[in-house]
Amino acid sequence: MTIEKTTIEDLVIINPTVFEDSRGYFFEAYNQAKFHENGIMYQFIQDNQSFSKRGVIRGLHLQINPFAQAKLVRVLQGDILDVAVDLRKNSATYGQHFSVILSAENKKQLMVPHGFAHGFSVLSETASVMYKVDQLYNKESERGIIYDDPTLAIDWMVDTKEAIVSDKDIILSSFKDIDWEF
Template sequence: MKIEETFIKDLLIVEPTVFGDERGYFFEAYSKTKFQNLGIDIEFVQDNQSFSKKDTLRGLHYQNPPFAQTKLVRVLEGEIMDVAIDLRKDSSTYGKSFSILLSAENKKQLLVPQGFAHGFSVLSETASVMYKCDQFYNKGSEGGIKFDDPSLSIDWGIDLNDAIVSEKDQVLPFIQNCNSLF
């Protein structure tokens, strides 16, 4: 397993070691021991999975403390543009976004720490996304940022005119008006 740092502190790309042969492949998507050996000590308590069709855009979501979530995001089938926004007000990268192509083929994962908003768009015909969380979902602590906030200039990899977005996500505030407690 290999960890790659991004330009945003604590936002990490996780690349598993894949063992392949004529039968297919095998890899450990998560190993508490290996993560701890890499300096990452997180106790995950919940796994979430979604299935979406092409041009679906989910996000940008977060949970405020004390229910803030760290997420380990991976794609089981298909391809997504995964996006994280730094909401930590004391961070030098506050309001900056990071995007990465995650796919079943590249098997990369994104470790999104507490203090970030997260979302993704579906680039393939369909995509199954799974992510581990270190806190349980808590409706009262949820927050979000509108996906097309002009101050964030996010390239979702899809035409936003074709984006399939939930009613809830369409009315989220821009970052300057969000209720982030980070």
């Protein structure tokens, strides 16, 4: 397993070591000791899974302190564009976003630390996404930023006419209106 740094501090891509043979493949999707060796010190307490069809955009979601969540995101089937937005006001990359294609084929994972909004769009016909979190869901601390926020200008790689967004996500705040800190 290798840890790949991104353009945003603390946001990393996990590249597993895949062992393939005539039977198929094997890899460690998570190894706490290896994560700790690389300074990734979260204690994950829950796994979540979603299934979506092409064009679905989920996000941008987060929970504020003291219920902020770190997420380890991976794709079990299909392809997604995974997006994280840095909301740590003291960060040199505050307000910047990073995106990466995660797929069942490339087996990459994105480690999204506390202080980030997170979302993804589905690029394949369907996708199954699984992610670990280090904090339980807390409705009162739930927040979000609208996916098509003009300040963030995220290219979700989905035609806007084909985008499928939940009623809950379509009414999220704009980036300029957020009033929470990490």
